[in-house]
Amino acid sequence: MKIPIHIADESREPIYHQIETQIKTLIVGGKLAPGTPLPSIRSLASDLGCSVITTRRAYQNLEATGYIKTIQGKGTFAREVENTKMEETKQRAVYDAFEKSVELGIQFGLLEDELNEIFSSVLKENFKNEG
């Protein structure tokens, strides 16, 4: 089984953390429904080109925070996530995405006002039919 995870080759974020965040997002976004089997740490490592040490670490963290569950001899599965945690994770994912955009802006030498302007116009563009 394959799950849509991608390691960014231009990101400095540790791989285990990228895996963790992306699986959380898939679970919270409903793309991995509760009970859905996840690949074994060995096949995930093979798909991503990292070591099992890294995938094991990601799975251990996800297990500790209640996103997945490993059943001996059966495999690893997505778990039902509480509503509050669901909200938290969604907020976190969106926050991170904004942060990345701002970093790109800064890299291109944009000022705070200019970033703000872009942000407002993107918001306007997306919410214009609801206002």
Add this chain to the structure above:
Amino acid sequence: MQTSILKVKGLKKSFKRFQLGPFNFTVEQGIVVGLVGANGSGKSTLFRLLMNIMKEDAGEIHVFGEKRTGDEWKQKVGFAGEMLGAYDFLTIHEIKNLISYWYSTWNEEQFENMIKRYRIDTDEKYEKCSKGTKKKVDFIFTLCHNPSLLLLDEPTAGVDIVSQRKMKEDLIQFMDDGEKSILLATHTAEEINQLCDEIIVLDSGQIRHSFNKDEIYENFGRLWISHVTDTMKNHPNVIYCEQNPPQIITNHLETIENILKKEQITINQVQRLLMEEVLEYLIEY
């Protein structure tokens, strides 16, 4: 606690024109170690020493936590390294009868399944098989006695693409319970990428580098920078340098980023290296 499936200490062997070792390394349980290096760097000799086909001059080899004595430990080891030559006048079926006799744990059903899976004609004489087919037959023989450690010397060399994929799947399946280990000599970046957790680089009989695969991902990188200075050109962590556009390749991103900051050189872009590129640098420099 991780256990060492294979532990090599001070292993040495001298030949007239070639000195191997001293080697020190371990293969932990649940881990695949990739062995890379140019032709003639000593990979196959190392396998022969490990299998006790060749006698070492010095050093110790521990398998499954115990010093190798007798032949009993070989029951749990699968070795693929072109060793069937002496019996190549026999058919594959006849070789199978010979081999299976020696293993108390021989799994005939698994053998039948793999013969079908890799489309092997067992009535064919081994010597008449193509290079790729011989490799596949070697591979099947290493897996059918329920081994805990595989020693594979370029198992997919000359093997067709579909069978290569199947072999990769079989090895992933083999590793799935996390209790077994593989030492795999290979020349393909793809196998390193998809199968290995650790990498040992051999050069002229010596271990040149040894690390966890993710360290490569974290440490190697190509940086596009504002300008290249002499300090950068001569830094030991800079392994490649180009002026137009200014860029360097490093084997230690963190160190180099700090120095660039000090030298007031701007980093425009950082990119990880592909495994192919990294291996080339490791083998060549």
